[in-house]
Amino acid sequence: MYKLKIWDHLILLAGVFFMVAPVAITFFTSTHDAITIYKEGVQFAPGGKFLENYETVLFQAGGFTKEVDGFVMLKNSMILGFGFAIGKIVISMLAAYAIVYFRFPMASLCFWVIFATLLLPLEVRILPSYEIVQSLGMVNTYSGLIIPLIASATGTFFFRQFFMSVPDELLEAARIDGAGPWKFFKDILVPLSKTMIAAIFIIMFVYGWNQYLWPTLITTDESLFTLVRGIKQILQVWVGAQIPAFNEAMALAILAMLPPVLIVVIFQSWFVKGLVESDK
């Protein structure tokens, strides 16, 4: 019995090693100088260039893109992450509220129109989407970056499901007390949904932050690059470089993953709830 336990832990430790080691190596490599890495290969222990490398990546315009520094990209990533998560929650809560709490003709038609978006992932309509955004003059704008990502139905379904589980008696009581639709939404439904909003916010923030394909197409102006979008730029500098700046590239990679990873780890229980709870 005791022996079995040891095997369980060994398998789990192997799993942890498999998941953590690549990122640990990335971090260690980001704290050395480029020549050491070029000569000796990637590094397995922290080096002395931590501050120097991260300062270069964050504050020195140049590095990879020659025009923007990591700080601007960090700011853009924040705008995308927050803009996407907040926009999505607001829009989908309103839509779900209409679908669940109102009786109106065409309700099911509206629902199915929203549902249809699930059949159209960005990747399959990428070229026409780009052309439409371009014809609307939204290329290289924050709204062009965020709004087209917002509309998919996932959030609406999430809130619809949650609203369905709210007891009918609440609305009855609110109506007896003379509350209108707006008051009921603001004073009862939103406070009731707090945990759900937090859970979906975390998932949406990570999803928005990690967007790659859409920002790659929509932002050609470097001042609008996000950190994840900047990855592509790193590679273009790599190809054909004498001594590739592995250290700075890896520092940028660490910066690009740090905020979403922190959020997932710190708010772990909400995150898991958001991911799994709706599965019931």
Next chain:
Amino acid sequence: MDAGLLVYWWPAIPVPGDVMKKVQFQSRWVPYMLLLPQLAIVTIFFLWPAAEAVQSSFYLEDPFGFGSTFVGFENFTDMLTSSDYGRVARFTGVFTTLVTFLSLGIALLLAVKADKVLRGSSTYKTLLMWVYAVAPPVAGLIGVLLFDQHVGPLVDFFAMFGWKMQIGVNYFDTSFAMVSTAVWKQIPVNFIFFLSGLQGISKSVQEAASIDCRSGMRRFWTVTFPLLAPTGFFLLIINITYAFFDTFGIIDVIVKNEPGNNPVTLVYKVYLDGFRGNDLGGSSAQSVILMAMVFILTIIQFRLIERRVHYT
């Protein structure tokens, strides 16, 4: 589409017997006002581009911009019969199968073990799930570093067994790097779902099983595994969708903008032909084929939901 996002609509699709609210508001215009922002964005950024894709898949765009001609199904037949498309489709099939089964298998093993141990289980849980938050292209960049010709430790490691890896040059080696990176990135999602599925199995069932059957292995396959089947089916769809769509960033970073002879997936080819090759008709035809695939996956998912609802 993010794998995590797909989860939300899974239980939320209206199924027969879905109950409506008994009490509702009556208003002529309020519901439309509430729905307006979402419907406007859906129409402009989803339905319109999709319609454009379907339309242009039947046209041949003049390369010099002098209008386009209706060619019927020619784009589709050209695409489906081209050897290049066949090669990419085959790779996508192999890639999807490998990524799905490897990440599901490893995640299931880890979830079973994490569910079993008492000491440190929450630490294991955190350490095994946080990679969820790493963006696919960032995962790809880490893959590029670890498999790098000069500095990558994995290249040195496999060289000890006489395998001289050449990522970006050798087709098989590049595929290997892509599959391992994609599996690495996908394990956390599967792990989280399997673990919560395992924790949902009632203690009384487990105790009854442990009285009836002493072999832990047999107990797993005859009791636990069947009870996890709904989670497994659901994850299967999630993983197929992931391997199709969400691996774009990984592939784009690993092929380093030089697809050349490298393996790419169908979704990547839509992007390549559309934005690099300027083949609007061909790219659109591929988009339409992919839409059909997503449609089929959705129908399968529908069927699964009906069955689940039936049981619970």
